[in-house]
Amino acid sequence: MAKYFLNLSIYRKILLGFSVIGGFSAVLVIIGIFQLYSIEKITISLKPHVDASEYLQEAMLSLELLDSDIERYTTVGGVENKDNIENDISRIGKFSLQIEAGENVARGKELSNIRQTIFTLRDDIGDLINFEEVGEMNGRNERIVRVYVSLGELRSQYSSLRKDIENEFKQSLDAQSRSVASAINQFVIIELLIVILGIVIAIALSRMLTAPITKLALVAAEFGKGKLDARVDIHTKDEIETLANTFNSMAEHLARYTTNLEGEVEKRTEELKQKVKEINSSNQLLTKREEELTLVNERLRELDKAKSEFISVAAHQLRTPLSAIKWILSLLIDEDAKNLTPEQRSLIMKGYESNERIINLINEMLVVTRIESGKIQYNFISMHIEDLIDSVLIDFAGQAHVRRIKLVFEKPSSPLPYVKADPEKMRSVIQNLIENAIHYTKDGGKITISVLVENNFVRVLVKDDGIGIPVHQHSSIFIKFFRADNAVKYQTDGSGLGLFVAKSIIEKQGGQIGFESALDKGSTFYFTIPLSENIPISPV
Known part of the structure; x- marks a missing residue:
């Protein structure tokens, strides 16, 4: 078996080692699943006790409310207090039925006594209410005393039942805890054994693979120091032996080459x-x-x-x-x-x-x-770019109207995040792009402004259907004093400085500016501005 393993390739040796470790891991996972299933069954077995305890707590709270409502009724009377007493009695009866329906906690004699006491309490309260409605004073105190005696007896029965349920829950919990602890100990012991076995296999496999590689590395180091006759002797019948033979052949060629x-x-x-x-x-x-x-x-x-x-x-x-x-x-x-x-x-x-x-x-x-x-100088603040665009469009509305140019601002459906910029400098950039679009768009044309968010930047686009820019002049459009040939013919006015200034301002604020254009088909200029890390707080 060992000889067969030694004759395997490195890939097969590693694959076999990982397969063994993977098998042990699968066994460990299966054992863990069975242990989790056992713990789940324990949790389910404890649920009826928890439910009965919760119902009993609700019943005792309703009992306290009944006590308070009886006191108010005997003191001030009133239809509302009478209705509250009847609701309290109904809730107590409902919780008692829920307790009785619980699994593994059925106590026939105790619950029968509680039901009898509830019936007695309901009769005493009904007698007291009827007596109060008639308005008789003789015998009133005796009826109140009977009500409180029944109330106290019911409270005592609930307390006794609660103590019994808690004791039973504690005993069951202790027994289940011991079972869980035993299961966990078994799982930990098995896990430790599997881990130790996996470590042993990994160390053995590692030494088997690294020993010849270390030997090859030592010989290579000697060769590198100038000992040109250094050769390595490895017989592992795998890729490492092939590598050693290749190294020896290379060393032989290098030795001859060095001499020449x-x-x-x-x-x-x-x-x-x-x-x-x-x-x-x-x-x-x-x-x-x-x-x-x-x-x-x-x-x-x-x-x-x-x-x-x-x-x-x-x-x-x-x-x-x-x-x-x-x-x-x-x-x-x-x-x-x-x-x-x-x-x-x-x-x-x-x-x-x-x-x-x-x-x-x-x-x-x-x-x-x-x-x-x-x-x-720049004054960077957190601002809404769409507000600034609205303001600039108002300035150009009259000029666009005279030339029958349609200005369209495609606002996003939801408010954009704040950007970090200098409002005055940003206004000049937006003015320049919109003004250029108006100048080089024919009468009756259309200019569209849009804004969108890309990663940590806001991108503003100004698109027109004007004269466009020749392709061979795209690379010069942001150079100082440059104007495209068709722009000079279309409109003689212009300094060629606006786009140079806009590019300098945008880049100084951490953004980029660019454009896409085709001759006689229009242009789209765009720029980006980084989002602001701080949101300004509006004054109250």
Whole structure:
């Protein structure tokens, strides 16, 4: 048998070992199931005692209620108290019948006495109630005394019955506990024997498998240290013997290869020394070029900084006169509208719109300058993104109405969770996407805004059926000052800064922005914003 086992492959040895352990485990499981079944039978046998104890407790509680109701009736009278007494008597009789119906706790004599006492109590109470309704005072105290005597006798009988049931339950529980403890001890002993046997089998199998592997590992370690004539001698007639033979063959080839390699190494070493001299010369040239590039990069950074400072100063200087011009043109339109001819009013309106575009361009350039310099500040709070979208759609409702463009906001069926974002910056992003959709959608078109939750983010989508974006220009759409060719032809106004700013704001807030578009079929721009970990508490 042992010889047969030794000639098996590693897979079959392991499979046989696990099969033996699995068989022992199955035996253990079957024994455990039988023990659980025995415990369940014990639990079922104790149930009638528990039920009888519960019914008896309910009957004694009803007895106390009857005592209180009789006291109130004899003191103040009343139909309600009379009805309560009759209900109490009915409940006591019902619980007594439930106790009598219990299994293995039938006590004919005791329950017969209890029924007789209940009948007596019911008769005494009925006599007292009839006497009270007639209004006679003679003999009243005697009837009350008879009621309380019957009540006390019933209470005593219940207490005696309860004590008997508890004693019987305790004796039965002790006997069943001993049976359970004995079964558990037997189960534990069998389990320990099976576990010990499984450990013995596992250790024996492990040693049988690891001993040749350890021997192979030691020889491999010696070979790795440079002892190229090290070989391993293993005869297990399984995969490990095959591995040992393969190792010996590999070691033989490596030993021959190493001998040939040493001569080749000496030859290559001389060649490498010559190459090193050439590389050192090249490194000196590269170092010089690197120093020149460093100087050029430093100069470019200075020029970029000067450009940003110039844009910032120029923009700030232009905002003041442009704001004054805006105010004057607005004043002319609002106050002198009646004194202007249609042609004059048209020219002033065009000037006002051109001035507004220049102001917007300057504002965008200032935002870009602050983004590039890292000076833009964010005020992150927990907010509802759909409320912000509603507010922005109100701003564009008039513009969309004039061009007969349908704005649709597909709100989710249930409220979205809060997001963590800067409301002012998020408003500018949503405004930019909706404004672009309106600009590049033909009259009578449709723009759809939708919101959904994806993992730990909220995704906002703005879809239009406008002019779309050429495929070859998709990669440049978020570059500063870039505008697609068809967009420039369709509408000459535009700075090409809006999407650059929107991308910077979204990424700064932990989200992503992207789009899908096809020429003449429309575009869908989308961005994600992370959910907020904190829910704001509304003031009471």
